[in-house]
Amino acid sequence: MKKILITGANGQVGSELKDVFKDRVDLDTFFLDRNQLPLDQTAIIQDIFGMYQPDVIIHCAAYTAVDKAETEQDMADKVNHLASEEIAIYCRLNNVKxxxxxxxxxxxxxxxxxxxxxxxxxxxxxxxxTKLKGEQAIKKWQPESIIIRTSWVYSVYGNNFVKTMVRLMNEREEISVIDDQIGSPTYALDLAKAVAHILDGEQWIPGIYHFSNEGEISWYDFAAEIKNIKGIDCKINPIPTASYPTPAKRPKFSLLDKKKIKETFGVVVPEWKKSLRYMLNKI
Structure with a gap:
């Protein structure tokens, strides 16, 4: 039976992977949270993996507090870069995917x-x-890895833009949302299904891949569709990034091309509105 270890058990992607794998009798899955796998304690990471001896590691855990990272640079580097390096070294030494x-x-x-x-x-x-350094360390130590870049992740689990918008729209008569940052959201369940699809496939083709839902929108468009689906009476004002300064700069355009993951693995990429409606119906 294939042993799969998932980091970031309580994160959005990790939580959705729990749901995706929960009925799989052909897999032995281990979900490790930050208490069981403290990624900032890099010296013990390989020993922890040694206790489980997995065949595959799905590394979802990360330091994702984007603004806080500007003042906690060492912590962000430990978790996103140095921990990823230890994981990649373990995978190389033990022939783990x-x-x-x-x-x-x-x-x-x-x-x-x-x-x-x-x-x-x-x-x-x-x-x-720190995430880029993590990618580079993974490619250096375990070049047979698959790295999946994603964007604007949301889920029924954890804190995210969708749940925040629903709460604010119910609390306030009007809100302001940035309209000049462009990308596409990713429903974490869709990403979890894509990961499972790759694992179940006949071929393992290492490299970097992109995955997000289909479509090209702004955060304002995203908020407007949340309002539309939920039928909430709240005015949404579009504002430029300059009107909402944050400690960390955000990319203005982060739309990912998904051709490679679709053509290589036959991954199906759902359209963003469909996935958003499905998620909102669950909460």
């Missing part, structure tokens, strides 16, 4: 075309820098 989740924040956001996997990387905040 690795799927790691990365981010659109490795790009600078200056493109006007959906970004291919080999587009130039130039992160503009600490989170993006």
């Amino acid at each position: 690795l799927i790691a989740i990365s981010t659109d924040y490795v790009f600078d956001g200056e493109s006007s075309q959906p970004m291919l996997e080999d587009a130039p990387v130039a992160p503009i905040n600490t989170y993006g820098i």
